Amino acid sequence: MTLLDAQAQHPFLLTFSLIGLVYLTCxxxxxxxxxxxxxxPAYWLAVLGGFFFLVGVLWxxxxxxxxxxxxxxxxxxxxxxxxxxxxxIFGPPVSQPSAE
Numbered sequence: 374m375t376l377l378d379a380q381a382q383h384p385f386l387l388t389f390s391l392i393g394l395v396y397l398t399c400x401x402x403x404x405x406x407x408x409x410x411x412x413x414p415a416y417w418l419a420v421l422g423g424f425f426f427l428v429g430v431l432w433x434x435x436x437x438x439x440x441x442x443x444x445x446x447x448x449x450x451x452x453x454x455x456x457x458x459x460x461x462i463f464g465p466p467v468s469q470p471s472a473e
Contacts, residue, residue: 394430398423415459422452
């Protein structure tokens with residue numbers, strides 16, 4: 374029995390990987406929402422990107438066609454990266470603590 378045969382009979386690794394991926398995406402979305410709420414509006418794109426990524430991951434297999442799944446996954450990643458990049462380029466400067 375090869376590893377792929379065992380994987381088909383016991384899909385625990387794939388299930389736990391999906392749970393971890395969804396957890397990290399939700400955690401990133403919450404952190405992006407906190408940053409957006411505190412004055413970094415470009416992070417709203419990262420929140421939207423996390424939502425699109427979750428739609429593609431969770432509904433992609435059973436409900437959406439292959440093209441729509443790829444679009445949601447790719448669009449989510451692009452929006453998240455674009456939101457972070459916009460904040461790094463055009464965001465408010467980080468204030469330095471004053472030495473007194």
